[in-house]
Amino acid sequence: MVQRATVLLIDDDRDMRWAMRNILADAGFDVAEAEGGRSGLDRVVRAAPDAVVLDMRMPDLGGDEVLRRLHRHDQGLPVIIVTAHGSISGAVGAIREGAFEYLTKPFRNDHFVNAVQRAIARRGEAPASSAVGIRATIKEAMGQGPAVESLIDQIEAVAETDYSVVIQGETGAGKEVVARNLHRYSRRAGRPLVVVDCGAIAETLTDTEFFGHEKGAYTGAVARHRGWFEVAANGGTIFLDEIGNLSMTGQKALLRTLEERTIHRVGGTELIDLDVRIIAATNDDLKHRAKAGGFREDLYFRLAEYVIAVPPLRARPEDVAFLATRFLTQARASLGRPPAEIAPAALDLMRAYRWPGNVRELRNVMRRAALSALEVIKPEHLTDSLGLCAVAPVLPPPNINQRDHPPA
Numbered sequence: 001m002v003q004r005a006t007v008l009l010i011d012d013d014r015d016m017r018w019a020m021r022n023i024l025a026d027a028g029f030d031v032a033e034a035e036g037g038r039s040g041l042d043r044v045v046r047a048a049p050d051a052v053v054l055d056m057r058m059p060d061l062g063g064d065e066v067l068r069r070l071h072r073h074d075q076g077l078p079v080i081i082v083t084a085h086g087s088i089s090g091a092v093g094a095i096r097e098g099a100f101e102y103l104t105k106p107f108r109n110d111h112f113v114n115a116v117q118r119a120i121a122r123r124g125e126a127p128a129s130s131a132v133g134i135r136a137t138i139k140e141a142m143g144q145g146p147a148v149e150s151l152i153d154q155i156e157a158v159a160e161t162d163y164s165v166v167i168q169g170e171t172g173a174g175k176e177v178v179a180r181n182l183h184r185y186s187r188r189a190g191r192p193l194v195v196v197d198c199g200a201i202a203e204t205l206t207d208t209e210f211f212g213h214e215k216g217a218y219t220g221a222v223a224r225h226r227g228w229f230e231v232a233a234n235g236g237t238i239f240l241d242e243i244g245n246l247s248m249t250g251q252k253a254l255l256r257t258l259e260e261r262t263i264h265r266v267g268g269t270e271l272i273d274l275d276v277r278i279i280a281a282t283n284d285d286l287k288h289r290a291k292a293g294g295f296r297e298d299l300y301f302r303l304a305e306y307v308i309a310v311p312p313l314r315a316r317p318e319d320v321a322f323l324a325t326r327f328l329t330q331a332r333a334s335l336g337r338p339p340a341e342i343a344p345a346a347l348d349l350m351r352a353y354r355w356p357g358n359v360r361e362l363r364n365v366m367r368r369a370a371l372s373a374l375e376v377i378k379p380e381h382l383t384d385s386l387g388l389c390a391v392a393p394v395l396p397p398p399n400i401n402q403r404d405h406p407p408a
Contacts, residue, residue: 004334005120006030008049010040010066011082012058016105020053020112027113028334037061041069048074051100051119056083071098078119082107101193111195134159134185141177142359143319147311151178158306159185164258164278166243166286166303169310172360175281176241178310182279183237191235194228199245206250207266210257217267229263232276243280243303244295255299278303313355313362320351320362327363328377331370340370342377349379353386
């Protein structure tokens, strides 16, 4: 039986532990729990986990001290910080102390699982000095075909620069994979990567989310809050996911920030200098929207110093078998089941399918098939997920070297 990775949750909030435990269990992890810092440290000594999820505010021992002791015990143990807005400043300090990443509560389930998966993968990697390289990393994540090779050429061209980058592509095509590797292989890799879901920012809270606020700046501002730009200010990267969903108010504030390269918290006067790189992702033709008045054209040209187009999965059917096999292997391992094969007829069915949800949809289809099949994945294990009516001829791949337009 394949051994499943174990994640230790250290959080004094029982309801929060319950929620995180269920999310991680559904994703195929074994989960251990500790209700405080001291008990968490004891558990690490008794049975070493593969990763730790650590709350910053606990009554018996604060998260910052727990992090320091964890790293004294095992410097390679990845620790993911979970924090509320009021303790973001502490989380930033934790990043400097070696935390793998931090997430703010409430977080999206997929972002949480993704962070844990990457932390555990990093745990198993060779030291950074044996750099695998962008090409190998992207091929492992996205496939081996010529469309992916062309995508890698674009990533390699801009990764080590400070250019602002717009990543265009359909939902689920792999825009976040590209963004994270742009940061990972940049000169800023040792600084925070701050992920901002632009569609989740209420227009009235744009300034406080981006720039933070001082205590007493408005009713309910009971403590100083450091915004996303301040978190990344000293050499980090900000990833603006689905930038097309940002309100006009947010677009105006973002443009001013990019022009001035300074910010100040709401209710404050202290100017904070910014040394940040901006990476934005969109599933729209943002240039066309800007010309039509649906997005600020001046902001688009500030962001689009370089544009990367991520091809949809239907444009690269040669990668379907590789990705399906990898997702199936991962899913079977997480279930503690032996490897399974994919029948040629099932591969033909998947190559012909148009994949409106792209790589993300393929992963989910293979996870369901891994659960229902015994030793071989056959067409009947896929038809409920795909629907026979969804099968259609594969379109020829677009010219992904055209950087000013998203894939079809």
